[in-house]
Amino acid sequence: MNIGELLRSFPELTVTGVTQGAIYALVALGYTLVYGVLRLxxxxxxxxxxxxxxxxxxxxxxxxxxxxxERPSIGVALLAILAxxxxxxxxxxxxxxxxxxxxxxxxxxxxxxxxxxxxxxxxASFVLMEVAGSLTVRxxxxxxxxxxxxxxxxxxxxxxxxxxxTTVVVAIAMLVxxxxxxxxxxxxxxxxxxxxxxxxxxxxxxxxxxxxxxxFILGGLMAGVAAVFNDIKTGSTKFNVGFLLGLKAFSxxxxxxxxxxxxxxxxxxxxxxIENYASALFGSNWRDFVxxxxxxxxxxxxxxxxxxxxxxxxxx
Amino acid sequence: MSALRERLxxxxxxxxxxxxxGALGLVFLFLLPNKxxxxxxxxxxxxxYIPLYTTKNDMASVxxxxxxIILLSLGLNVVVGYAGLLDLGFFGFFAVGAYVVxxxxxxxxxxxxxxxxxxxxxxxxxxxxxGIALSLLAGVLLGWPTLRLRxxxxxxxxxxxxxxxxxxxxxxxxxxxxxxxxxxVGHPPGSVxxxxxxxxxxxxxxxxxxxxxxxxxxxxRNLVRSRVGRAWVAIREDEDAAELMGVPTFRFKLWAFAIGxxxxxxxxxxxxxxxxxxxxxxFSLENSIxxxxxxxxxxxxxxxxxxxxxFLVIYIPEWLRSVGDVFGLPExxxxxxxxxxxxxxxxxxxxxGIVLIVVMIFxxxxxxxxxxxAAEIQHRKKEVAVGE
Numbered sequence: 001m002n003i004g005e006l007l008r009s010f011p012e013l014t015v016t017g018v019t020q021g022a023i024y025a026l027v028a029l030g031y032t033l034v035y036g037v038l039r040l041x042x043x044x045x046x047x048x049x050x051x052x053x054x055x056x057x058x059x060x061x062x063x064x065x066x067x068x069x070e071r072p073s074i075g076v077a078l079l080a081i082l083a084x085x086x087x088x089x090x091x092x093x094x095x096x097x098x099x100x101x102x103x104x105x106x107x108x109x110x111x112x113x114x115x116x117x118x119x120x121x122x123x124a125s126f127v128l129m130e131v132a133g134s135l136t137v138r139x140x141x142x143x144x145x146x147x148x149x150x151x152x153x154x155x156x157x158x159x160x161x162x163x164x165x166t167t168v169v170v171a172i173a174m175l176v177x178x179x180x181x182x183x184x185x186x187x188x189x190x191x192x193x194x195x196x197x198x199x200x201x202x203x204x205x206x207x208x209x210x211x212x213x214x215x216f217i218l219g220g221l222m223a224g225v226a227a228v229f230n231d232i233k234t235g236s237t238k239f240n241v242g243f244l245l246g247l248k249a250f251s252x253x254x255x256x257x258x259x260x261x262x263x264x265x266x267x268x269x270x271x272x273x274i275e276n277y278a279s280a281l282f283g284s285n286w287r288d289f290v291x292x293x294x295x296x297x298x299x300x301x302x303x304x305x306x307x308x309x310x311x312x313x314x315x316x
Numbered sequence: 317m318s319a320l321r322e323r324l325x326x327x328x329x330x331x332x333x334x335x336x337x338g339a340l341g342l343v344f345l346f347l348l349p350n351k352x353x354x355x356x357x358x359x360x361x362x363x364x365y366i367p368l369y370t371t372k373n374d375m376a377s378v379x380x381x382x383x384x385i386i387l388l389s390l391g392l393n394v395v396v397g398y399a400g401l402l403d404l405g406f407f408g409f410f411a412v413g414a415y416v417v418x419x420x421x422x423x424x425x426x427x428x429x430x431x432x433x434x435x436x437x438x439x440x441x442x443x444x445x446x447g448i449a450l451s452l453l454a455g456v457l458l459g460w461p462t463l464r465l466r467x468x469x470x471x472x473x474x475x476x477x478x479x480x481x482x483x484x485x486x487x488x489x490x491x492x493x494x495x496x497x498x499x500x501v502g503h504p505p506g507s508v509x510x511x512x513x514x515x516x517x518x519x520x521x522x523x524x525x526x527x528x529x530x531x532x533x534x535x536x537r538n539l540v541r542s543r544v545g546r547a548w549v550a551i552r553e554d555e556d557a558a559e560l561m562g563v564p565t566f567r568f569k570l571w572a573f574a575i576g577x578x579x580x581x582x583x584x585x586x587x588x589x590x591x592x593x594x595x596x597x598x599f600s601l602e603n604s605i606x607x608x609x610x611x612x613x614x615x616x617x618x619x620x621x622x623x624x625x626x627f628l629v630i631y632i633p634e635w636l637r638s639v640g641d642v643f644g645l646p647e648x649x650x651x652x653x654x655x656x657x658x659x660x661x662x663x664x665x666x667x668x669g670i671v672l673i674v675v676m677i678f679x680x681x682x683x684x685x686x687x688x689x690a691a692e693i694q695h696r697k698k699e700v701a702v703g704e
Contacts, residue, residue, distance in 0.1 A: 111700045112680035120676045126669030289483045292476035
């Protein structure tokens, strides 16, 4: 226990925790959306994220940026990030949709038992990860330096870098946008209806297949955005980058109450903070350990997560 | 047709036929790791044949891996297949078993060198029951607080448990020694003509593991045919109904968890004996997922299915590695100036993933399912939800 360390670097830990939490939250939304509608742990979602990290890298390659190039001017950097967000989000959404169509939809047509879905999810995850591993020769790829590393502002020790600001701002924008979409639009009402009661929703004229496809696309979009910022934050990517992050993001979704959009956001944020505080307290080796202990302890006392389950019932 | 199939079912054959079939199968399995035997196994193809043995790895080692994975699948099958509890961190119990054996039998273990708890390394045979007992205890300790959770929440908690064990194992300065691991793990006793029977050759371990599997199958089969097994199936089918009918669901779920954990730990003790070296890298989460896919691929809720699944998840990827050798397929392909590795060796898990998807689409009950469960799934097909 190193309480002094925690207190000394509390502001910095909070800032990095919130940034990490924002990435977790974006990925967690994908898990939670699919779970809310299909009651299915989409194990392949971590690979959707992984594909996004490479799509972003590819986009930056088109800008002539790689890990050896000089830091570009701020305008070019922002443009490159914006382009990467669009490309990665679209690619990830396409992959998510592909998984739904090839791995899940045929099972739904046959009304397969839930565990069969889990296995096809694992299968899809294997396929994507291994194909990416073969294509990239299983080596890590460096990410170009984009935003300046000098802190943007510094208030009482709360030094915040441009990367962190961009990550959090974009994540919040995505979260608010998604929440608005699910709450206020016609398509969002369809999602909530199917989440609440798929059969009744279908009888009321909601196109269930289209809603499910939409849910996968939304999750993929979020994962793609998260992938871009994870690239920038960690400075490299690899074919198995999705595995641990997916695990964490899924934990975050459960922490907040799986199937609950705001819960996923809250869970991601909390997990990011807990991890950072824990690594100061117990050393960074124990970061993940503490995160899982916190998750299990929470589930003991609130078995359905912080904000409770269900996309439809709790009005998000 | 179905009447004939019914008549030919192994359980419907007359007793002598059944026993001789079983004996033949056993002889085959015990002969399998011998080179003079497996060399002749293959799929005929004109004048040549596609060998069924593995060329990249020694066949006996592959078979031994199959056996400890089968043992794990048997354990997980109790938890997932019979009691219907989704356990994603089953490999954690395997780790407990393996580490207990390593700590107690290795002269390099910190129990001797740093803590002075032991005078000298213990024999493997003494460490095994302790390993099993501690895995069982780990199962109870994990199950006690968490089995009140349902379905997917239980899944994430078990997954977290396996990760926690791995993280503890990863700490370099702790008792488990991290990546550096614990070398010189004890071997099972026994010698032939002065030479120790169990050293680095995988063959004797395979035979030992085969005997253990037979014993485990016998025990589990009796258990699932007893009151305990009926309680598990009742819980799997409908937990609330089972509780209302007077089944103490929590207690039986804990039982399933503990028994599964003990079998998983047993598998770990066997593996540690052969591996001779235990470190944290073996216990990655992928292995838990591999075992789970073994159970569900083979057919959850059926012992034979679990065995088949455990065999296939190891054997198919290994065999695919050999296929490239046999046909002389190119290992790499160059497209647009960059070279990609397309050998079945590197793509084997991708192919395995496709196999998983295809099998689940066309046989969601698994390859060799429990008959009752298969019938239920057949029935479900008729109840496809509206809007599909």
